[in-house]
Amino acid sequence: MDSWVIETRCIHSLIKVFPDQDLTATPYKKGSALSNETFSFQVAYRAKGKMIKDIGIEIETQLLDSLEPRVVGLVPSELPCYEDPDEWILRSTPGLYPDPLLPITEEGVIAFPNQWRSIWITIHLEGKSVAGLHPITVRFVNQEGEVLGTEEFKLTIFPQLLPEQKLIHTEWFHTDCLALQYNVNVFSEEHWELIESYVETAGRHGINMILTPLFTPPLDTAVGSERPTVQLVDVRKEGENYSFSFEKVDRWVELCKRKGIKYFEFAHFFTQWGAKSAPKIIATENGEQKRIFGWETDAAGNEYKAFLAQFFPELNKYIKSRGLEECVYFHVSDEPSLEHLESYSKASQLINQYVNEYPVIDALSDFQFYEKGLVKNPIPSNDHIDPFIMNEVPNLWTYYCCLQTKDVSNRFFNFPSSRNRIIGFQLYKFGIAGFLHWGYNFWFTKLSKAKIDPFRNTDAGYSFPSGDAFLVYPGETGPIESVRMEVFYEALQDLRALQLLESVIGREEVIRFIEEGLEKPLTFSEFPRENDWILIKREELNRKIGVMFNNKIAAESQ
Template identity: 60%
Template sequence: MNSNHGIHLETRLISALAKVFADGELSSPVFSKASALRNETFSFQVAYRAAERIRNMRVSVESDLQEAVTLHRVGLAPSEYPVRDHHDGYVLRSTPGLYPDPLYPLSWQEEVPALGGQWHAIWVTVRLTEQSAAGLHPIRTVFKSSEGEVLSEETFHLEVLPPLLPKQTLFHTEWFHADCIAEYYRVGIFSEKHWELIGEFIETAVKNGVNLLLTPLFTPPLDTQVGGERPTVQLVDVTLTEDGYAFGFNRLKRWVELGRSKGIEYFEFSHLFTQWGAKHAPKIIGWQEGEARRLFGWETDASGPEYKGFLARFLPELVSFIKQNGLEKLVFFHVSDEPHLPHLEAYASAAGILDEHLKGFPRIDALSDIAFYEKGVVPTPVPALDRIEPFVERNVTGLWTYYCNSQFVDVSNRFFAHASARNRIIGYQLYKYDIKGFLHWGFNFWYSQYSKKLIDPFRVTDCGLAFPSGDAFVVYPGPEGPIESLRLVVFHDALQDIRALQLLERYIGREQVLALIEEELDTPLTFKVYPREDEWLLATREKVNRRILSYESELSNP
């Protein structure tokens, strides 16, 4: 605790895995030193508590890495519905209240208040690059009064190691909802302002390890009440002519070019049949004699001749667009989201329609019944994390996984109420089981359940008491663009863990990497059995870093 003219401010260095609650005690141990590879993004926190209210305080950083450092204030978000009933007990809290989550950008000139008796935190991000200097770098975080007097300071020692993280190989998509952006910011869909905002949100996604972008050929038939509809975000122009259908791909081309310019590598085309059964067509708007009208939707039989005829005209032209733009190996297709066993016949019929025109293109879908794979109707299944075992046992090639609000017992997830360790552990699990892709439905879903109405995600974090807080989005709509959540950043740490493990595998082989991960565990790591302590994650990653460094040093000095 530092004291200056009667002002008492207590500060403590803690890891990025800690969650600091304003109304609780700070139990996290001091975390003051760590290592990172030379092109890694590394975060830690400085928790602070004032004995009495400090109206105006400034926080700054002094370091030779200063240009790589950004500060955020860890904000609090309300949750009325933090966890589902009958949860597994592995939660920080189960009561409604305020939870640490949004990371508000903080300039070094901005004033920060401290409230008496409440713990809060500053999030410190160090975005290293290939040009970052190796070595030990002190990072001094200084809290000053409005008069410039030092109230408290903490120094973190980050050792930057010479090795570089390899490129991310995991396919990672967080479903991107362009309509939510337009509605929240009150801009016209695909207006210039909308395109600008889309670019900013894509950039934030890419910065946090998203490399696969949900692309709305037509308005995605996701999370929509039967008979209802979401705002039209259709990238493909459809015109009815005397000869049938004509298609325009200018907006789709702009979308692809924008995504690529922001770092997106792959594109997944939105589902061509409705969710939970593949029984209908998505909403498709077409132009006829200068007027827009709905051509297909809930009233459309998915297997009827009208929609089959439409797809027979559309898909070959889409394939031509793909080839003209060099996307042959960069696109994925979807049939329908989350079909269940009673939908197998309808799903198979819909998949067959697509396969007539899309041979050679990968097709993925979130579904958890092994029968879909055994029947050969889905080449790349994406089972939920708590139902993945049968797919693992069958040695499914190129297996993906996902989780959402239903995965709340035993497995990893990222609800507000979950410890950040439960979020980050998935990196080690995905590596062990050689999972090729991870899918999540909520990058920025700011609607109530079934997309009935827009919500304010700063006030409603559970889709209107539908899903536990933290399920539907990992970014907030700030006044000047996206605001990250600590959950998004911690998940990115998990992706970086995978890359570090893959680098070590180059030197010692996969079996030895797995042995290193599990050498201090009582039972082997699985998706449902895993260490739950922050310390294990932090110590294991340090161990991996040191082993990488030792092997790279041997290669450099034979």
């Protein structure tokens, strides 16, 4: 058996295990969670001699019903970063990166000689498990039942519950990518089943707002081209008059609510980067379906204005009839810059005369758009947020994408996972109301010119750093989650835990607790770079919550 040796090591969820790199991380043998958290750790493994196939994973614990083991798969990155990354990255070279969380099949796993791989173990507590210490034993066994390696992890469960998520969180959901990737017709029954599966996964990871394509979203589309039609509103045109059916919108809303979605952001009513044109809109006219608006339609022209003048009152009736007044958000145009100020201004004024009672949100980074009253709820990127914070913009959101590569949080393949997770503490300190990202499942090349295989191309056709365009991979019947998705959800749980502590000791004390020992106050660009800081701070947070709530109960009982 000397040549059949598996080396194993328990490690935390913030370590990325590369097959071509030695694992120097200190073993991580214990952790804690509140009683309705999702908690993850890893068991890294490698063969010390020859390759071993068909290894089974056996787990022994009282938490078995709540436990989900998966293999951390490897995917290629040809563009891990742009040409000038900052210093806080894992590597800048192309190669295989750990990201998809793959199911463990009947064939088990393979231990490669001198290549570290890892098993990702997720515990979905959901408030069902008994508080206290819970050992978790993970064994690697061969086909004969012989144990090749063993690790034990100890999870302490605190009885307190995380509060419900307050943060509004959207990752743009691309329904056309689902249809093309799975080769099904848009809004066929097969498509609706896929939508439900992907929405369910989103809802379980703290995504509580969904991009809703009343009309095909005018996003990431080359000028003059178009993305597949994914229009929920049926439009009928008779002369200059329009009528609208919201049956598919109804199905969409009911499905999403059932899967944990609380908010609906209606896709943009004007094209990206300037609001100069109308989105693609399909209507039935004289019994024939045809495109009535698109790139050729002047956004400020009378024809589109007349359409919107008829559409918005009907949409408003629908919203009120379904009790969605507190749940809907509108977009004008995505990511305008100062050169688009005039066209965006016209589009904003047009929209706001009809939807003034609802929030209008747009990703933009120049404070002038807000200062001039052109957008009620701006969403600046996390590297342009300071002027908005200094001016105390209410209900402030933030976002990041491919351009936020220096000194701020993001979730690229080559970023350490701590740089992904730190955002939970930042969102808390600055009272951020919402977080937006454009890529839940964008499986196209840049500008949607062609579809990609996300397991082979992870950078949108060599356009965006790997990790920007999507959080999930297409499995046979539904989504395959990613390391990045799980770590971001850990950040959202950190945020909720801080809010729980605030309910007992107040906001100022929580911020003091966060910044204790830091050389500089926490900002979106100044924050600890070490994995250990987040892990230690979260353990301290859990213990502090336990003590404070016990003290509160004791005081109330006297």
